[in-house]
Amino acid sequence: MATRAEVAKLAGVSASTVSYALSGDRSIKEETRKRVLKAVAQLNYRPHFAAGALAGGKSKTLALLSPSGEFGIALIALEYINGASAAARDRGYHLVIWPSQESEMSEIQTFAESGMISGVILMEIKFKDDRVDYLKKAKVPFAMIGRTENPGKDSYVDRDFIAATQLGIDYLHTLGHKKIAFLTTDRAIGVDTRFSSALLEAAKKKKMTANKLQVVNEASSGRDAFIELHKKYSDVTAVVSLNDIATLGFISGANEYGVNIPKDLSLIALDTPKNHIEMSWPPLTTVNLPAYEMGRAASNILIDQIEGKENKQNQELHAGDLVIRGTTAKVRPQAKGN
Amino acid sequence: MATRAEVAKLAGVSASTVSYALSGDRSIKEETRKRVLKAVAQLNYRPHFAAGALAGGKSKTLALLSPSGEFGIALIALEYINGASAAARDRGYHLVIWPSQESEMSEIQTFAESGMISGVILMEIKFKDDRVDYLKKAKVPFAMIGRTENPGKDSYVDRDFIAATQLGIDYLHTLGHKKIAFLTTDRAIGVDTRFSSALLEAAKKKKMTANKLQVVNEASSGRDAFIELHKKYSDVTAVVSLNDIATLGFISGANEYGVNIPKDLSLIALDTPKNHIEMSWPPLTTVNLPAYEMGRAASNILIDQIEGKENKQNQELHAGDLVIRGTTAKVRPQAKGN
DNA sequence: AGTTTTTGTCGACACGCGTCGACAAGTAGT
DNA sequence: ACTACTTGTCGACGCGTGTCGACAAAAACT
Incomplete structure (x- = not known):
């Protein structure tokens, strides 16, 4: 596995320059950046995720709490997961499915604090939901699929x-x-x-x-x-x-x-x-x-929040489309109910 | 978040003693260990995952590659995931669902090398499966749910x-x-x-x-x-x-x-x-x-392998049980086929 | 021409842990 | 009583990053 130092040596720059060239957090001369990128490609370098998490305090990992009902993850969760996972990946994050046992919210908090997870996606939201209260108190960023009775300014994606x-x-x-x-x-x-x-x-x-x-x-x-x-x-x-x-x-x-x-x-x-x-x-x-889209939206909203884009829209409603298949027809003229 | 140093101070020992008391990799006097454990409990200490991964090179994270078919994760995958996830958690690991786009195996390899993931669970195995060949070459530990035509000594869990x-x-x-x-x-x-x-x-x-x-x-x-x-x-x-x-x-x-x-x-x-x-x-x-059990078994087999317990059984077949519900009955005496 | 600001780069450090070598104290074997 | 090994503990180091402060050079102002 190539390290930053190796890239730096190959590109003829310092290690920190490599970081900045990749993150864009400081201005780097275009020519230098190109040299760095070339070296990165050549060595197939990818930052060591744990080192990054340690140094920057960001794990870029989202946890999707799936309420472990009788059958564990619910069927519909599947599409949410797929969508959320895809959107997370698009933005450089990972999605961990977390079959949360009952009210083990304190565990979530610990993992959030230990840097393991950066945010949480919640499903099967109840009108009054303890998990939501907990996460708010613990200051763990979260987004809901569904919503509480009075979501206020909490992030959510729900059906319209x-x-x-x-x-x-x-x-x-x-x-x-x-x-x-x-x-x-x-x-x-x-x-x-x-x-x-x-x-x-x-x-x-x-x-x-x-x-x-x-x-x-x-x-x-x-x-x-x-x-x-x-x-x-x-x-x-x-x-x-x-x-x-x-x-x-x-x-x-x-x-x-x-x-x-x-x-x-x-x-x-x-x-x-x-x-x-x-x-x-x-x-x-x-x-x-539109569960897939809702999952995507949940990830995006959560990541925006984690990255401090507080100004962005953080509540979405999705209606879905009418899809006519085989179970509907014009009412029969002779039917009583007509 | 409490750190190892804080625990050490509270317990009146050195930082490394805390590590050894927790890992058991060196012998520690029973009384000292108890003091450490008490301090750990008191501070609600949990090792910072990234630091551990960095220092030890172990991320304790498993990736379950789910072939992203038309509907993403397949329905049956749900139970495998639940089982695998539960078993992983029991052993201190995490399970990341990785909707693997096509043949992005090189990405998996990179993440494995970068310490992000310690092993891979594969599903929907084909008789000839490129992914298996790839992982073997890349020396990434893996376990299959299903099996190739000639699995040899590769780890798998499959239906009997x-x-x-x-x-x-x-x-x-x-x-x-x-x-x-x-x-x-x-x-x-x-x-x-x-x-x-x-x-x-x-x-x-x-x-x-x-x-x-x-x-x-x-x-x-x-x-x-x-x-x-x-x-x-x-x-x-x-x-x-x-x-x-x-x-x-x-x-x-x-x-x-x-x-x-x-x-x-x-x-x-x-x-x-x-x-x-x-x-x-x-x-x-x-x-x-018995998909849930098969998922569990897959995680356990994979973790055994990661932890070097090569001697353990790494191939399992599960038959399942006959469950009589409402769609079977004695053949009717008058039926032609009798 | 002199002063301030911006651009581009570097070196140093911290993040929290695992683990190695060192070593004192105790135990066992001669 | 001397050696050899075991037990229990500690300090130091390194893992690979992100990021801060420093600083030279260039650019933009007076």
């Missing part, structure tokens, strides 16, 4: 629930649907609450009725929801799902009962990771969840 | 295809099935090849016929496979799936055609990550893929 919901509702409206139902859980994460109220609002605007079907995050629950719908709300012509797992069970239920999607019933999913879309048949019409 | 297949086939045999079919892709990864031949072998032993249904890694392809089965092999009473995504489409197809699983047709999946199991209805009978 209102815009996403409107895209879906407006499309159903275009297709002629007037009586709809929606699948939602009532987890304390806040996503559901925000989604549900945005949906009711959007439906109201279009003068559509919207019945709520309560589900939990399981396929079987989606199937139960279909059965409930089938019995109680037979005039409903379209369903909006706010839970990805339940969606799949819901489709199974429809299949089982001989209800054809999309001919008899339209279905649109608003909270479905890419991986699930390709798993269903027919392919789901969705307002897609 | 023979045992896993036998568990499934034997169970179907117990249920009275004699004519089966199986879903497989023919990707070059080697998994499919090994699985297919193990299955044919196991079926032969039990004197069962086994028709192959070729699929690709898509839900719609699984649906097509069902239709093919329905038309061509109507006497088949059970299906073994070797591809998780196709499985879900297969079930949709059965629903669509009014074929009841498990009453009319049994289905058992051998290569399905946990996340997919909870997504299907009825819940899948599987020989589960």
